[in-house]
Amino acid sequence: MLRTFNRxxxxxxxxxxxxxxxxxxxxxxxxxxxxxxxxxxRLCTILDGVKHVSxxxxxxxxxxxxxxxLLPPHSTVYMDIERHTKALVLxxxxxxxxxxxxxxxxxxxxxxxxNKFFVGANSAEINNCLTRINTTAISPNRDKxxxxxxxxxxLTIYITRSSxxxxxLNNEANTISAKAIAMMxxxxxxxxxxxxxxxxxxxxxxxxxxxxxxxxGITPSTFYNNLKLQKAKNLLLNKxxxxxxxxxxxxxxxxxxxxxxxxYGITPLQWKVQKQQ
Numbered sequence: 001m002l003r004t005f006n007r008x009x010x011x012x013x014x015x016x017x018x019x020x021x022x023x024x025x026x027x028x029x030x031x032x033x034x035x036x037x038x039x040x041x042r043l044c045t046i047l048d049g050v051k052h053v054s055x056x057x058x059x060x061x062x063x064x065x066x067x068x069x070l071l072p073p074h075s076t077v078y079m080d081i082e083r084h085t086k087a088l089v090l091x092x093x094x095x096x097x098x099x100x101x102x103x104x105x106x107x108x109x110x111x112x113x114x115n116k117f118f119v120g121a122n123s124a125e126i127n128n129c130l131t132r133i134n135t136t137a138i139s140p141n142r143d144k145x146x147x148x149x150x151x152x153x154x155l156t157i158y159i160t161r162s163s164x165x166x167x168x169l170n171n172e173a174n175t176i177s178a179k180a181i182a183m184m185x186x187x188x189x190x191x192x193x194x195x196x197x198x199x200x201x202x203x204x205x206x207x208x209x210x211x212x213x214x215x216x217g218i219t220p221s222t223f224y225n226n227l228k229l230q231k232a233k234n235l236l237l238n239k240x241x242x243x244x245x246x247x248x249x250x251x252x253x254x255x256x257x258x259x260x261x262x263x264y265g266i267t268p269l270q271w272k273v274q275k276q277q
Contacts, residue, residue, distance in 0.1 A: 001026045005035040012264055015137055016230065017145040019096035020152040022137055023089040031081040037071040039181060039216045039223070040091035041169060043159070044069040045122075045130060049085025054078040055117050063119055068126065070118040070165050073178075074216075088134065092156060094178045095185055096149075097169050100156045118164040129155045176201065176211050184224050188231045191249035194220050229263050232256075236272045244268065 002009055002025045014021040021040070027049075044051075046065040053069070054060040055077050063069055071077065122130075129151060136147045160166045183197050197220070198208045212220045228248040235244040245256035245268075260268045 003027065005033055007036075007038065008263070011226070011230070014091070015148070017148040017152070019093060019149045021091040021093075022133070022148070023091065025087045025089065027081045027085045027087070029081070029083050031085075032079065034076060034078050036077070037073050037075040038091075039073050039177065040093055041073060041097060042069075042071040042075070043090040043092060043155075044071065045088050045090070047086040047088055047134075049081070049083060049087075051085060051087065052080040052082070061119070066122055068120055068122055068159075070120075070159065070168055072116060072168050073175075075117065088130070090133075090152070090155075092152065092169075093185070094182045096152055096156060097178075098182060100153065100160065101170060116168060118162065118168055120159075120162050120165065123158065125158045126155065129158060176203065176208065177216055180208060180212070180220060181223070184220075184227055188228060189235075189247050191224070191228065194224065225259055226263065229260055232260060232268065233271065236268055237275060241268045241272070 002013065002023060010021075010023055014023045016022075045068050046063065048065065050062055050064045051069075052060055052062045055071070055075055057076075057078075060078075060080070133148065133151050133155070136144050136151065141147065156169070160169060179201055180197050183192070183200065194208070195205055198205045201208065208220055212218065212223065216223060228250070232244050232248060235247060239247070241257065242253050245253040248256070250256040250259075257267055260271075264271060266274075
């Protein structure tokens with residue numbers, strides 16, 4: 001349960017499957033802070049309490065557990081909490097959005113205003129799906145990541161029944177950064193070069209880098225390395241540190257160990273030993 005907005009903690013502590021990352025938050029009375037949606041579409045739901053928010057410096061509004069908030073990537077949100085509130089945020093990645101888009105979306109290609117977001121009432125289907133996601137997330141079931149992906153598909157389909165939500169998802173799956181991220185996810189083992197990604201998208205490396213820095217806040221290489229480090233945690237369950245580093249294409253094992261330790265606070269070997277206990 002997160003009690004503040006910190007991207008390093010979100011990446012490290014969030015429950016992640018192929019399609020979605022779950023982030024649980026608990027805020028005390030009189031809490032105020034800003035947060036970002038980073039590179040993912042964020043589905044914000046409330047388990048208990050009320051949120052007062054202002055998106056991209058727009059007008060403040062409130063929502064509670066009977067509503068959901070859908071944010072495009074790269075949104076900035078100011079949040080003001082008056083009383084104790086618990087929230088569940090789902091980061092829907094481009095892989096999920098692209099799959100659902102190709103199967104269910106009506107073609108609604110259009111430019112999205114930077115202040116665009118969607119607030120809607122939770123249907124009985126959405127509430128039921130969110131309940132099952134919560135139950136699955138806290139269960140000891142070894143298959144829960146697969147089950148979470150199945151539920152994420154179902155939830156996204158329900159959400160797309162609203163044209164406002166559908167427009168956000170439809171547009172964000174087609175950005176240059178989203179396409180680049182999709183390629184990175186598809187090419188983790190073995191990885192490809194940033195030059196190859198840019199060539200495949202028919203753009204220059206400089207153009208891709210500029211778009212990434214503007215939209216995501218970091219370089220494509222840094223983002224790609226972060227994805228590899230997430231993958232490393234799965235590989236380390238069955239491989240040694242050298243094998244994991246080689247499979248993910250790091251230039252040498254020392255570089256891999258240094259990056260892993262910087263992000264997660266422990267070495268790959270220490271993480272592997274912890275998981276084996």
